[in-house]
Amino acid sequence: MRLSELSGADGVRLAVVEAGPQEAPPVILLHGWAQSARSWAAQLADERLTSEFRLIAADLRGHGGSEAPVGGYDRPATWAGDVAALLAHAGRPPVLVGWSYGGLVIADYLREHGSGALAGIALVGAITEIGRHREGGRTAAVMRAALPAALDTDPAVAVPALHAFIDGMAARPLPGELAQAALGAALSTPPAVRGALFRRDVGSADVLAALTVPALVVHGLDDQVVDPAAGRYAADLIPGAATSWYPGCGHLPFVEHADRFNAELAEFVERCCGEGP
Structure with a gap:
């Protein structure tokens, strides 16, 4: 794996982990709330993925090794600028x-730049909207139970909430090493950042309906963090979206069922890049 840094929106420093040949089709991996690029360890170490593709896993601003500015987390243009910097780094449609x-x-x-510079998108246990009554941002019991305590500046309040959140992400208990790494990532995300990511109200129905590149929606049917209904919402709006539902799986299909996920991701990227059947 290769470690590097690049400048995102407003010059914010973003930490990046890469694996695979630099000339291969790029796949940019974006992690979730209060986690890091290391969430994708099973993909960054997969022999097929790293032989066929250039995997680029970034720490979102405020997370992992990336810079944590005071503000900007509520602006779609800020996040769009960070992704645009990753696209420029990739050098070809990812x-x-x-x-x-x-x-x-x-x-x-997509809201800021459209999909013209992309080869495809994959949504994994994902939200595409946020705010009260937003169908594309519907959360489930574990996420609701974690808030607002997980945002608190008092460790005595936040740590138990974050611990319970990590414990509830998978349908079955994670191996101790993975669970501790996820908890460490959550605790290393400043409380102000953890809270700022929720102070948004954004709908995306028009954005999803206008997508013109292939899309894959992957969701665990036992996800207790992001309700599977959020995945169905996105899949119903995106023209021609492919879906892959994981029975007995929670919020981490790429960890809980890594072999299946990696094979499906490889096949999807091959189709997007015109290199598969």
């Missing part, structure tokens, strides 16, 4: 993959 909040970041990019 497939954008957004997990959880990463799906909203993709929608922000």
Whole structure:
């Protein structure tokens, strides 16, 4: 794996992890709320993915090794600018993959720039909207239970809430090492950032309906963080969207069923790039 940095919107420093040949078709991986690029460890280490594609996993602003500015988290143009910087870094049309909040970041990019510079998008346990009564942002029991305590500046309040949130992400308990890494990523995300990401009200129905590149919607049917209804909402709006539903799977299809997810992602990227059957 290769580590690098680039400048996003407003010059904010973004940390990037890459794997795979630089000349291969690029796949940009965007993680979820209070996590990091390391969420994609099973993809960054997959032999097929890293032999056929250039995987570019970025820490979103305010997360992981990226810079955490004071403001800007409520502006779609800010997130769109960060994604545009990643596209420039990729150097050719990529497939954008957004997990959880990463799906909203993709929608922000589409709202500002359209899909002309993309090869395709994949939404994984994703929201594409946020705000009260937004169907594309419908959350489930584990996410609702974590708030507002998970946003608190008092560790005695926030840590138990974040611990419960991580425990509830998967349909079955995660291995201890993975669970601790996810909790560490959540705790390393400043409380102000954790809260700022929720202070938005954005609909995306028009953005999804206008998509002109291939799309894949992946969602665990037992997801207790983002309701599967949010995935169905996006799939119904996106013209020609392909869907893949994971029974017995929670919020982490790319971890809980990594082999299946990696194979499906590889086949989807091949189709998007005109390199598959």
